[in-house]
Amino acid sequence: MLRRRCGRQLAKFELDLSGVPCPINFVKTKLRLEELSDGDLLDVILDDGEPISNVPRAVKDEGHKILKVEPEGERFRVSIERK
DSSP states (O other): OOOEETTEEOOEEEEEOTTOOTTHHHHHHHHHHHHSOTTOEEEEEEETTHHHHHHHHHHHHTTOEEEEEEEETTEEEEEEEOO
C-alpha cells in the first residue's frame, strides 16, 4: 500500500497506545507525526472511550488526514496520513 510521491517511496509506521490515557495518547501521536514526512502513513492503536473519541478529532484539527478507523477487538486502529 506504499505509494510514491515526487520519486520518494512513502513509509508506513505503527504506534501502539493501548492503555495510554488522554491527553498523553494525543501528545505521543502528535510527536510521532512530527517525525514523519508529508504523505507518510501512521497507524495508531487506541482504546475505546475517550482515546478513540478525542485523538482522531485532534489529529484532524492539526491538519492531518484520517484515512480510516477500524475496530480491532477492544481497540481501534486509526490510519493517519501526515500532511
